[in-house]
Amino acid sequence: MDLIKLNNVSYSIDRKAILRNINLQINRNDFIGVIGPNGGGKTTLIKILLGIIKPSEGKVLSENGLNVKYVPQFSNFEKTFPIKVIDVVLSGLERGNLKPFRRYSKEEKEYAMSLLEKLEIGDLKDRQIGGLSGGQMQKVLILRGIISKPDLILLDEPTASIDTKSKNTIYSYLKELNKDMAIFLVTHDMAVISSYVKTVGCLNIDFHYHNDKQLDQESLEKTFGCPIDLIAHGYPHRVLPKHWGDIE
Ligand SMILES: Nc1ncnc2c1ncn2[C@@H]1O[C@H](COP(=O)(O)OP(=O)(O)OP(=O)(O)O)[C@@H](O)[C@H]1O
Ligand SMILES: [Mg+2]
Known part of the structure; x- marks a missing residue:
């Protein structure tokens, strides 16, 4: 169907x-x-x-x-929010955006890491999102969209x-x-x-x-x-x- x-x-x-x-x-x-x-x-x-x-x-x-997941046209993600790249990707496992971040399992973290490597941004894993370039941020948001x-x-x-x-x-x-x-x-x-x-x-x-x-x-x-x-x-x-x- x-x-x-x-x-x-x-x-x-x-x-x-x-x-x-x-x-x-x-x-x-x-x-x-x-x-x-x-x-x-x-x-x-x-x-x-x-x-x-x-x-x-x-x-x-x-x-x-x-x-159904969504990657927005212009990032309206609050870039001053103090959060690491890998945690933004992991947040895509949640339904809705308003829940506080939970703890993620080792498997989930490893999977998120493998996604970062797929798009060649593994080295950004622990960076705060505030310092990312526009293109790097966009990749992170795409991975957040597909991780679930x-x-x-x-x-x-x-x-x-x-x-x-x-x-x-x-x-x-x-x-x-x-x-x-x-x-x-x-x-x-x-x-x-x-x-x-x-x-x-x-x-x-x-x-x-x-x-x-x-x-x-x-x-x-x-x-x-x-x-x-x-x-x-x-x-x-x-x-x-x-x-x-x-x-x-
Ligand atoms: N909340 C709103 N109030 C008034 N007009 C709106 C609203 N939302 C969308 N529109 C109008 O609807 C039309 C379509 O907007 P939409 O954002 O869907 O276009 P788009 O195809 O995505 O354009 P772009 O390529 O610029 O992103 C536009 O004329 C826009 O001004
Ligand atoms: Mg549009």
Whole structure:
């Protein structure tokens, strides 16, 4: 069965449509990439999937007891809070963020350590988070998101501040994790879309999702309202409409 299903979901604020009539099914081995312009509703859609906000119309159906985790777009994690890197990762084992930190077992600590090493930040284990760079902090938050082995992880532009080498490390690891967990990724990075995700959707109030990786020019233009790089089957092509000149 699907992990989560959205049936005709709409969301509006003060009668302004933010999301309109969205249908989406997320299955266990999905790796969905979502692109769309600023303000297109991507973060709002993630909040609907998390259950933080309720749709104005339509239904969100999900499996009982589904473990869904979230890596936010901009870190709103209080970086002045005196806590070590490894403890932030371990805190991802809790449900909800408000509980005081408990003691963790040796196995849990070893597992957290192995995750830090996967993303090549093992040496940061005992550092206070206040001194981390943006990219290092982002890696820590990704690990906090996945340590509980969720059924579904929602990532909202997780690699915006990350260099190319680290980006490849992170996405290769996510690809490995995708054998056991569904991944829903918002990104503006077309290289990531072409190399790592399995299916791609375009969101700008309306959601164009074809359940494959083919992005047709019509969907892209409807979504962005302007010509953009088109990526189909992993190969980038620059496609410009005729009125932009004679360039093919
Ligand atoms: N609480 C709110 N009150 C009023 N408007 C809101 C609220 N939350 C979101 N919006 C509006 O909803 C629209 C979609 O916002 P959202 O954050 O989902 O966009 P996004 O696709 O994530 O954009 P970005 O690429 O910039 O992150 C925007 O026009 C935003 O201003
Ligand atoms: Mg957003």
